Amino acid sequence: MLSQLVFGAELAYGTMLYYLVLFLVLVLLIKVFAWKPINKMLNERTQQIVSDIDSAKQKHQEADSLAKQRQDELNKSHDEASTIITNAKQAGQKQQEQIVSDAQSDAQTIKDNAHKSIEQERQDVLANTKNDVANLSIEIASKIIQKELKANDQKALIDSYIEGLGKQNESR
Amino acid sequence: MNDKISTFFLGGLTFNIGNMVAATVAAAIVLVIVVWLSRNLQVRPTSKKQAVLESIIDFSNTTTRGSMSDSDAASFKLYGFVLFVLIFVSNQLGLMLQVDVNGVTYVKSPTADPMFTMTLALFTIALSHYAGVKKLGFGGYFKNTYLEPFVFWFPLALFEEFSNFLTLGLRLFGVIYAGEILLKLVGGLAFSNGIVTIIGLAPIELIWQAFSIFLGAIQAYVFVTLTSVYINGKISAE
Numbered sequence: 067m068l069s070q071l072v073f074g075a076e077l078a079y080g081t082m083l084y085y086l087v088l089f090l091v092l093v094l095l096i097k098v099f100a101w102k103p104i105n106k107m108l109n110e111r112t113q114q115i116v117s118d119i120d121s122a123k124q125k126h127q128e129a130d131s132l133a134k135q136r137q138d139e140l141n142k143s144h145d146e147a148s149t150i151i152t153n154a155k156q157a158g159q160k161q162q163e164q165i166v167s168d169a170q171s172d173a174q175t176i177k178d179n180a181h182k183s184i185e186q187e188r189q190d191v192l193a194n195t196k197n198d199v200a201n202l203s204i205e206i207a208s209k210i211i212q213k214e215l216k217a218n219d220q221k222a223l224i225d226s227y228i229e230g231l232g233k234q235n236e237s238r
Numbered sequence: 239m240n241d242k243i244s245t246f247f248l249g250g251l252t253f254n255i256g257n258m259v260a261a262t263v264a265a266a267i268v269l270v271i272v273v274w275l276s277r278n279l280q281v282r283p284t285s286k287k288q289a290v291l292e293s294i295i296d297f298s299n300t301t302t303r304g305s306m307s308d309s310d311a312a313s314f315k316l317y318g319f320v321l322f323v324l325i326f327v328s329n330q331l332g333l334m335l336q337v338d339v340n341g342v343t344y345v346k347s348p349t350a351d352p353m354f355t356m357t358l359a360l361f362t363i364a365l366s367h368y369a370g371v372k373k374l375g376f377g378g379y380f381k382n383t384y385l386e387p388f389v390f391w392f393p394l395a396l397f398e399e400f401s402n403f404l405t406l407g408l409r410l411f412g413v414i415y416a417g418e419i420l421l422k423l424v425g426g427l428a429f430s431n432g433i434v435t436i437i438g439l440a441p442i443e444l445i446w447q448a449f450s451i452f453l454g455a456i457q458a459y460v461f462v463t464l465t466s467v468y469i470n471g472k473i474s475a476e
Contacts, residue, residue, distance in 0.1 A: 085353060
């Protein structure tokens with residue numbers, strides 16, 4: 067028999083049929099019980115990796131924008147702070163100048179008033195003195211007219227008048 | 239190999255019970271191992287068995303893909319995986335366990351039976367032709383397979399298809415069958431003359447077993463690689 071010579075045994079076609087069925091059943095069983103869960107798991111893994119990469123990218127962008135926003139806000143608050151300080155300085159400067167100028171004008175007013183009152187007093191004193199001198203002259207003139215004066219007497223007379231003047235001034 | 243075999247006839251077909259039992263045992267071992275490994279799969283693997291399973295699948299997928307494009311290879315990955323694991327387990331089975339009952343071997347390497355390897359070869363060749371027709375249409379498939387590079391190449395191409403089928407199956411059968419024959423010869427010799435030959439031949443048996451494990455793994459890889467090559471030859475127009 068040819069098959070006996072080639073393969074060392076008679077070819078058992080029934081066994082071959084059995085092998086075919088056995089192999090098909092094995093493939094089917096492995097497909098149902100192992101291959102499908104494996105593929106499902108592998109697909110899930112692929113999806114998870116993809117979504118992880120996507121979400122990481124998104125988080126990265128968010129972090130970038132947040133950092134930028136924070137930097138902007140920091141710069142803005144820096145600007146605001148310097149504006150506030152500048153404003154405060156200006157206000158302080160203004161107030162200082164105001165106070166100084168007020169003080170100066172007050173001092174000027176006080177000085178002016180003092181000058182005025184001194185002038186007034188001087189005028190008053192002058193006027194009084196004028197009156198006094200006029201009165202005195204009138205008195206002196208009336209005394210001279212009333213009495214002839216001698217040289218010696220005149221001395222005593224004048225002294226007495228001057229004394230009288232002093233008393234008058236004191237009494238005033 | 240025992241000369242004695244147990245067979246029965248049904249509908250004019252010969253059934254070899256010993257080989258059928260061996261193939262069923264191998265298939266059952268494959269099924270149990272793969273299904274056990276694929277329990278409780280995690281997206282983020284934590285268990286060692288998942289790592290083992292993923293390594294095997296990764297290896298078989300890479301081998302099946304060969305020079306095919308990803309989309310072409312996708313539908314053959316399951317076939318390549320089952321083929322690789324089944325042939326690997328079948329090759330190793332006979333090295334570890336041989337069960338004889340009344341002189342008939344019931345548990346051995348099913349790949350030491352030519353019908354088993356030829357059945358697998360038939361599957362691969364049939365699948366490659368089917369894939370060729372599906373991809374290129376019947377006209378394109380016929381032209382690509384039989385009329386390239388010249389029209390008068392037809393007889394050679396026809397012969398090539400037949401020889402592909404034969405060599406694919408017989409290579410695997412030859413390697414495993416010869417391995418088992420030699421194992422049995424050395425084993426028989428070891429037990430022939432008492433303790434002296436047992437001790438003397440144990441290292442030789444050990445070395446040959448180790449080499450057979452290596453050969454079994456290599457042959458499983460070669461079978462899947464050739465499957466990929468044949469399918470690729472049918473679906474890609476040259």
